[in-house]
Amino acid sequence: xxxxxxxxxxxxxxxxxxxxxxxxxxxxxxxxxxxxxxxxxxxxxxxxxxxxxxxxxxxxxxxxxxxxxxxxxxxxxxxxxxxxxxxxxxxxxxxxxxxxxxxxxxxxxxxxxxxxxxxxxxxxxxxxxxxxxxxxxxxxxxxxxxxxxxxxxxxxxxxxxxxxxxxxxxxxxxxxxxxxxxxxxxxxxxxxxxxxxxxxxxxxxxxxxxxxxxxxxxxxxxxxxxxxxxxxxxxxxxxxxxxxxxxxxxxxxxxxxxxxxxxxxxxxxxxxxxxxxxxxxxxxxxxxxxxxxxxxxxxxxxxxxxxxxxxxxxxxxxxxxxxxxxxxxxxxxxxxxxxxxxxxxxxxxxxxxxxxxxxxxxxxxxxxxxxxxxxxxxxxxxxxxxxxxxxxxxxxxxxxxxxxxxxxxxxxxxxxxxxxxxxxxxxxxxxxxxxxxxxxxxxxxxxxxxxxxxxxxxxxxxxxxxxxxxxxxxxxxxxxxxxx
Amino acid sequence: xxxxxxxxxxxxxxxxxxxxxxxxxxxxxxxxxxxxxxxxxxxxxxxxxxxxxxxxxxxxxxxxxxxxxxxxxxxxxxxxxxxxxxxxxxxxxxxxxxxxxxxxxxxxxxxxxxxxxxxxxxxxxxxxxxxxxxxxxxxxxxxxxxxxxxxxxxxxxxxxxxxxxxxxxxxxxxxxx
Numbered sequence: 001x002x003x004x005x006x007x008x009x010x011x012x013x014x015x016x017x018x019x020x021x022x023x024x025x026x027x028x029x030x031x032x033x034x035x036x037x038x039x040x041x042x043x044x045x046x047x048x049x050x051x052x053x054x055x056x057x058x059x060x061x062x063x064x065x066x067x068x069x070x071x072x073x074x075x076x077x078x079x080x081x082x083x084x085x086x087x088x089x090x091x092x093x094x095x096x097x098x099x100x101x102x103x104x105x106x107x108x109x110x111x112x113x114x115x116x117x118x119x120x121x122x123x124x125x126x127x128x129x130x131x132x133x134x135x136x137x138x139x140x141x142x143x144x145x146x147x148x149x150x151x152x153x154x155x156x157x158x159x160x161x162x163x164x165x166x167x168x169x170x171x172x173x174x175x176x177x178x179x180x181x182x183x184x185x186x187x188x189x190x191x192x193x194x195x196x197x198x199x200x201x202x203x204x205x206x207x208x209x210x211x212x213x214x215x216x217x218x219x220x221x222x223x224x225x226x227x228x229x230x231x232x233x234x235x236x237x238x239x240x241x242x243x244x245x246x247x248x249x250x251x252x253x254x255x256x257x258x259x260x261x262x263x264x265x266x267x268x269x270x271x272x273x274x275x276x277x278x279x280x281x282x283x284x285x286x287x288x289x290x291x292x293x294x295x296x297x298x299x300x301x302x303x304x305x306x307x308x309x310x311x312x313x314x315x316x317x318x319x320x321x322x323x324x325x326x327x328x329x330x331x332x333x334x335x336x337x338x339x340x341x342x343x344x345x346x347x348x349x350x351x352x353x354x355x356x357x358x359x360x361x362x363x364x365x366x367x368x369x370x371x372x373x374x375x376x377x378x379x380x381x382x383x384x385x386x387x388x389x390x391x392x393x394x395x396x397x398x399x400x401x402x403x404x405x406x407x408x409x410x411x412x413x414x415x416x417x418x419x420x421x422x423x424x425x426x427x428x429x430x431x432x433x434x435x436x437x438x439x440x441x442x443x444x445x446x447x448x449x450x451x452x453x454x455x456x457x458x459x460x461x462x463x464x465x466x467x468x469x470x471x472x473x474x475x476x477x478x479x480x481x482x483x484x
Numbered sequence: 485x486x487x488x489x490x491x492x493x494x495x496x497x498x499x500x501x502x503x504x505x506x507x508x509x510x511x512x513x514x515x516x517x518x519x520x521x522x523x524x525x526x527x528x529x530x531x532x533x534x535x536x537x538x539x540x541x542x543x544x545x546x547x548x549x550x551x552x553x554x555x556x557x558x559x560x561x562x563x564x565x566x567x568x569x570x571x572x573x574x575x576x577x578x579x580x581x582x583x584x585x586x587x588x589x590x591x592x593x594x595x596x597x598x599x600x601x602x603x604x605x606x607x608x609x610x611x612x613x614x615x616x617x618x619x620x621x622x623x624x625x626x627x628x629x630x631x632x633x634x635x636x637x638x639x640x641x642x643x644x645x646x647x648x649x650x651x652x653x654x655x656x657x658x659x660x661x
Contacts, residue, residue, distance in 0.1 A: 114517070122517035125508065134505045143562050145582050152574075156567045156653075160660045188561035195573030413527075 031236055059333050115256035155185060159196055164198075171207055172350035178203070194232070197222050200234050206347065208318030209286075212243045219243075253287045263295045282313035282320075289323060303327050317347045325357040350381040352388055359391045363398075364475065371395050386415040390425050393432065394474050406432040413445070419454070424480065427457040434464050486527055488639065492591065493524065493531040499588030500524070500531035502557065507548035507595075508533045513549075514542025527636075532596055540613060544622060547595040547629050554593050556611040561586030563652055571653035583649070590645045594632035604630055 066079045075083075100106045102122075106115035114122065134215060158181040165174035178200050185192055204215035219228070219240045252273045260266035274284055288456050289305040291297075306327060309320040328336035341357040348354070354458040355378020364372035372395050378388045393408035409432045412425035426449045433442040449456055462468040474480050493500040504523035511518050511533060520534035538546050565583035568574040594600070607614045607626055614622075635641050 119517050122519065123515045124512065125521050125533075127505075128521075131505055131508075135502050137538065138502055138557060139583075141585060142557065145564055145580070147562050148578050149560075149567075150562065154567055154573060156656070158658055159572060160657045164657075164661070191574055191576060193568065193572030193574030195571065198573070267588065331488035 038218050056196060091206060103383070111395075139231075145148060154182060155196075158184070158198065163199060166203060166206075169346060169349045170381075171348040174203055175207070175211075184369075192222060198236070205239055206318070208316065209246065210318070212246060216240065216243045230288050242280055245284050249274060249283050249287060250281050253291070257291055260291075261294055262296045263301070265290050266295070280313075282309045282316050284310070285309045286323075299327060299330055312342050316342065318351065322351075322353040322357070325353065329357070329360060332364075334361040334365050352378055352382055352385045354378065355381075356387050356391060359388075359395070363391075363395060366475070368395055368398055381453065384411065384415050385414045386417060386421045386425060388413065390428060394480060397432065397435075397470055398474060402432060404438055406438070422452075423449070423454045423457075426454065426461050428480075431460045431463060434460070486530075487628055489528060490524075490526050490530050492639065492642075496588035499558075499590070499592035502589065503550055503554055503592040504531055506553055507535075507546065510542070510546040510549045511535050511538075514538060514545050516546060516552065518543050521632045529596070531592055532577055537598070537602045540606045543599075543603040543609065544626070547599050547603045548625060551593060551595065551629055551632075554589050558586050558589035558593065561589060562649060563656075566649050566652045570650060571657075579661055587645055587649065590648065591636075591641055593641065594636040594645075598631045600630040601631040614648075629647045 007197065034229060051423070065080065067118070068075070068083060072079070072083075086259075092274035098110055098112075099107050100108050100115035101113045102113060102118040108115050110282050158177060162174045162177035162181065165171075165177060182192075200218060200395065204211055204218065207215075219236060223233060223236055223240075227233065228240065252270065256270035258265050258271055260269055262423070270284075272290075276284070278284060285305050285308050287303050289309070292301045292305060302323075306323045307319050309316065311382065313319070321340050325337045325340040325344075328340065337357045338361045341354045341361070344351055344357075345354045355374050359371045359378070362368070362374060373394070375388055375392045375395060378385065379392060382388065389408045389412035390409070391410060393405045396405035396408060406429075409429040412421070413429040416422035416425045426445055430442050430445045433439075446456060459473050463470060463473065501523060508518060508521060516535050516538045518533050518535045523533065524530055525534075535546075537543075561582045563586075565579045565586060568576075568579045570584060595603075603626060604611060607622060608617060612619075612652075632641070635644065
């Protein structure tokens with residue numbers, strides 16, 4: 001109170017105290033010199049406690065006054081009091097002002113959240129240092145992905161083309177395409193995809209027994225070791241086992257055939273050596289057909305075996321259709337030959353048997369133009385096929401084109417891969433050589449065939465001597481198939 | 485839903501990070517204030533940046549720019565991987581990595597529903613100030629992004645992405661002789 005009296009008149013101090021918040025504390029009205037405040041007998045206030053509180057209040061007020069004087073040292077006391085009142089008023093109203101949610105300092109309108117300054121900062125929100133790695137990594141990965149695409153696209157494209165050839169029933173072309181791709185992959189990364197290999201296994205299955213050797217080599221090369229035992233390769237394993245059982249069956253066939261005096265003996269012996277559980281039924285029937293054929297059995301026996309193959313294994317079209325065409329040829333049913341050849345074409349247009357049987361059928365029907373066309377279609381796919389060259393040689397001869405016939409006969413002779421094909425081609429080649437006066441060629445043919453123990457057909461000499469015509473041999477009766 | 489979204493964003497973090505980065509970049513380009521720049525939050529904003537709704541100028545851009553770049557990245561990574569893995573069955577590290585990154589990009593393709601609606605309002609709303617040419621030219625991408633934002637919100641893009649990965653090699657075969 002002594003401090004307050006130093007700075008302000010009594011009435012000003014009273015007014016100041018009145019304006020402060022809190023309880024009003026009665027001013028000491030005791031005379032000067034008397035420091036003790038008597039304990040009020042009615043309220044029971046402790047004078048020492050009261051004095052202490054008043055001192056605290058005094059210090060507080062002094063502190064606020066000192067702050068205001070620091071702010072404005074030249075201000076009058078009335079101005080300081082006014083300012084104090086204004087501050088008090090503002091403290092009361094401050095709860096209704098909206099401040100920026102980010103900085104909490106600047107006022108914003110009711111419908112806004114952020115002040116202008118903070119909005120400006122937010123528009124340029126910085127990237128943390130590590131976020132710059134994201135686009136860098138993305139660009140690097142894009143580059144790698146494009147390289148990966150470029151490197152592997154040719155194999156993908158080749159596989160798609162090969163599969164389209166399969167869908168177009170051009171199985172031989174598809175096989176050639178895959179062979180090229182296999183060589184390419186072997187050079188680049190040797191990573192053959194599982195599905196890529198399966199496409200080829202499926203292709204070999206469709207091609208049939210004529211390609212069993214190649215199929216087995218393929219499976220043993222690309223599914224070596226434990227790879228073939230994996231569960232997702234069980235179909236490949238089953239196919240491999242089927243091929244191996246077919247090869248074993250050939251040994252059984254030889255054993256039964258060599259010891260048999262007749263077809264019935266052969267069948268008895270063969271059935272005792274093989275069981276249906278261990279071998280494919282279609283293969284067993286095929287060997288029975290083959291035995292019936294070489295043992296000169298009736299056509300009906302052969303037909304029965306082939307019809308049975310068709311019944312037990314309808315999907316093995318590449319196996320039974322050529323056999324049915326062969327039987328039809330023996331029966332003189334040339335339209336059926338064409339029908340079976342067309343059915344075979346729906347599996348593999350490029351099978352040499354399609355062109356072969358059509359060519360023979362049309363030849364025996366007297367339509368040499370169609371026969372030539374069928375043969376040429378086949379030669380376009382497999383130009384070195386011995387049987388097709390042989391047929392084309394006959395057709396050329398019938399058309400009077402002896403030089404062309406000579407050329408085709410020569411190819412047929414050089415490319416012959418079975419005994420029958422060799423003998424037939426040798427006979428035709430000898431005939432064409434003699435017709436053209438190629439004596440040296442003819443002599444070398446005779447010498448070679450003699451060495452192998454296969455004589456030239458005696459009908460060749462009869463044609464040369466004029467006892468038979470070319471048409472007699474190749475268009476009538478059993479045609480060239482009787483001249484062995 | 486939020487938990488599934490969060491888990492999916494974690495699993496596809498390469499795509500989520502790239503998408504959020506592109507969104508932040510687009511916001512900066514169009515001066516759209518960003519409230520919170522954290523890319524992974526345990527709410528529906530996971531994989532996005534929290535920003536104010538864009539004004540007219542940026543409403544299409546902040547949706548389209550990240551979308552088109554993510555689509556490009558998704559295709560670039562997915563196609564070579566699918567051709568080798570799906571069609572040829574060729575398994576290697578590169579193929580698996582590219583397939584994973586590609587799928588994660590394709591699963592983070594579309595904007596938030598709020599952003600797509602904001603874009604729609606600015607273009608085709610009652611108070612839209614867009615020109616007729618803008619409305620015509622931007623109609624298809626806007627519809628795609630708006631529909632896509634819903635598909636992505638309800639995880640339908642998981643199925644569409646799987647179908648795309650499976651079918652893309654066979655689509656390519658249509659163009660190869």
